[in-house]
Amino acid sequence: MISFEAVVYFLCFASSALCAYLLSNAFRRQKERLLLWSSLCFCFLALNNLLVFIDIILLPDLDLLPLRSSAALAATAILIYGFIWEIE
Numbered sequence: 766m767i768s769f770e771a772v773v774y775f776l777c778f779a780s781s782a783l784c785a786y787l788l789s790n791a792f793r794r795q796k797e798r799l800l801l802w803s804s805l806c807f808c809f810l811a812l813n814n815l816l817v818f819i820d821i822i823l824l825p826d827l828d829l830l831p832l833r834s835s836a837a838l839a840a841t842a843i844l845i846y847g848f849i850w851e852i853e
Contacts, residue, residue, distance in 0.1 A: 802847025809840035
């Protein structure tokens with residue numbers, strides 16, 4: 766039986782992956798660099814959510830906290846870089 770937690774964690778991953786996909790498509794059409802940084806941020810957020818799903822649901826004995834934190838840090842750093850250097 767699939768638990769409610771598993772569904773929520775998977776939906777978090779799916780929504781962030783969908784956002785990354787939509788932002789990357791918008792970047793390909795409009796060539797706005799802030800869309801690039803936002804899509805990269807959501808790629809790392811999707812990775813973070815996938816690691817949360819793996820860590821808590823699939824492999825609860827394995828500690829993936831350092832990888833999850835690294836993915837979240839990378840997502841935040843990329844978006845901050847985009848905000849600082851691309852906003853006019």
